[in-house]
Amino acid sequence: MTPTAVGFREASARAVLDPTLREAIRRVTDNLVARRAQVTAELPHFNALRDRAKRIKEHTLANLDRYLEQLEGAVHARGGHVHWARDAEEAAACVVRVCREAGARRVAKSKSMVTEEVELNRALLEAGMEPVETDLGEFVVQISGDRPSHLIAPIIHRRREDVAELFARHLGTPPDASVPILTAAARAHLRQTFLGADVGITGANFLVAETGTVVVVENEGNARMVTTLPRVHVAVAGIEKVVPRLADLAVFLPLLVRSATGQRLSAYVSFLTGPRRPGEMDGPDAFHLVLVDNGRSRMLADPELREGLQCIRCSACLNVCPVYERAGGHAYGSVYSGPIGAVLTPALTGGRGLLDLPFASSLCGACRDVCPLRIEIPRMLVALRARARWTAAASWERRAARMAGWLLSRPRLYRWASAAVRALEPLVRRVPAGPLHRWARGRDLPRLSPTPFHRDSRR
Numbered sequence: 001m002t003p004t005a006v007g008f009r010e011a012s013a014r015a016v017l018d019p020t021l022r023e024a025i026r027r028v029t030d031n032l033v034a035r036r037a038q039v040t041a042e043l044p045h046f047n048a049l050r051d052r053a054k055r056i057k058e059h060t061l062a063n064l065d066r067y068l069e070q071l072e073g074a075v076h077a078r079g080g081h082v083h084w085a086r087d088a089e090e091a092a093a094c095v096v097r098v099c100r101e102a103g104a105r106r107v108a109k110s111k112s113m114v115t116e117e118v119e120l121n122r123a124l125l126e127a128g129m130e131p132v133e134t135d136l137g138e139f140v141v142q143i144s145g146d147r148p149s150h151l152i153a154p155i156i157h158r159r160r161e162d163v164a165e166l167f168a169r170h171l172g173t174p175p176d177a178s179v180p181i182l183t184a185a186a187r188a189h190l191r192q193t194f195l196g197a198d199v200g201i202t203g204a205n206f207l208v209a210e211t212g213t214v215v216v217v218e219n220e221g222n223a224r225m226v227t228t229l230p231r232v233h234v235a236v237a238g239i240e241k242v243v244p245r246l247a248d249l250a251v252f253l254p255l256l257v258r259s260a261t262g263q264r265l266s267a268y269v270s271f272l273t274g275p276r277r278p279g280e281m282d283g284p285d286a287f288h289l290v291l292v293d294n295g296r297s298r299m300l301a302d303p304e305l306r307e308g309l310q311c312i313r314c315s316a317c318l319n320v321c322p323v324y325e326r327a328g329g330h331a332y333g334s335v336y337s338g339p340i341g342a343v344l345t346p347a348l349t350g351g352r353g354l355l356d357l358p359f360a361s362s363l364c365g366a367c368r369d370v371c372p373l374r375i376e377i378p379r380m381l382v383a384l385r386a387r388a389r390w391t392a393a394a395s396w397e398r399r400a401a402r403m404a405g406w407l408l409s410r411p412r413l414y415r416w417a418s419a420a421v422r423a424l425e426p427l428v429r430r431v432p433a434g435p436l437h438r439w440a441r442g443r444d445l446p447r448l449s450p451t452p453f454h455r456d457s458r459r
């Protein structure tokens with residue numbers, strides 16, 4: 001997760017001044033929120049599914065070592081290979097090695113946040129290979145040199161006109177092409193990629209421990225092409241993606257699809273279990289599963305942040321977040337944006353963004369209420385805020401808190417200081433320049449009560 005050059009405060013301050021960005025985000029998120037509300041309301045046992053999913057995730061994370069070993073054994077038993085990556089560098093290097101051994105020149109990818117997290121495309125390019133994103137949104141991101149700004153809608157920040165202009169340059173479509181023309185052009189272009197790719201790379205929505213199955217949920221069909229046409233399939237997944245049994249998917253799939261896109265069923269759900277077996281018509285000759293830690297073990301060991309590993313990346317929390325809507329995904333400076341991104345980024349990286357991201361929330365709780373796992377994002381943000389307060393960079397706040405404690409424990413001095421502040425109040429309100437003036441510009445400074453509280457309380 002490469003940090004961007006600017007922090008959240010600066011980037012979001014710029015983003016809120018961009019009405020086009022806000023309009024683009026609102027158009028998509030309003031639609032997703034409305035559809036989610038409709039399809040969850042029609043499922044009478046939706047909340048029971050949420051409770052069940054929570055229990056499964058809690059149980060799985062409490063026994064993660066056991067289920068990961070079971071998963072590894074099941075993948076081996078079906079002729080696949082399992083690789084363990086401690087961090088982003090190891091994960092990217094492992095995939096590059098597998099691609100090299102397969103003699104790959106072109107690599108077709110389907111949408112995967114974890115490959116963004118480990119910066120796989122950069123590693124493949126440096127190794128002389130050509131990674132091609134085949135999800136339409138990710139394809140746009142790739143050819144424009146952009147970054148995804150939403151977990152499931154990577155180009156939520158772009159308008160159709162932007163994409164038409166981009167495709168006119170790259171694919172030769174008319175500059176004012178309609179959406180059907182643009183998608184047809186992308187489909188024709190990407191078909192050659194599927195046919196010419198030596199290796200296909202996917203993420204995984206779920207990994208089933210008992211069968212060694214990789215589950216990929218999508219709507220465009222590109223992931224199915226990526227996993228059936230190239231000779232080698234590499235699935236890259238965070239270790240938290242494991243679920244114990246195939247039957248657990250009956251709980252998670254409806255929750256994921258309804259919370260993410262507001263559909264009853266996504267167009268494609270692929271269950272991929274090892275390489276092609278004798279007698280099978282399609283599928284890869286070889287299958288590799290790369291299990292990525294990259295900070296997840298540390299997060300698992302952290303009682304305050306562990307719950308964040310239950311996330312199934314549905315993005316429902318982003319769509320209801322007032323801060324995300326105004327700031328946009330890029331302001332978070334990470335592949336994981338929105339409320340859950342504000343938790344995941346510092347938690348997975350051991351502190352990056354700690355001074356900014358946990359404060360990128362009004363703590364309204366909408367993220368928790370809409371989350372299919374009811375993940376307590378506000379609680380985790382508060383815990384991270386407490387940590388941020390005590391970091392070296394926030395030491396001025398620590399000193400101020402210590403000074404306040406010192407003052408409050410000396411009543412006589414406190415009364416004197418309180419009288420002094422009262423006397424200086426008119427002066428403070430007239431400060432024409434300097435840092436205090438800048439701070440006060442966007443805030444209403446309430447008038448002090450004419451009599452101090454300690455005097456009122458004695459009446």
Ligand code: SF4
Nearest residue numbers: 311312314315317371
């Ligand atoms: S935290 Fe919950 S709502 Fe947000 S992406 Fe994860 S599962 Fe979805």
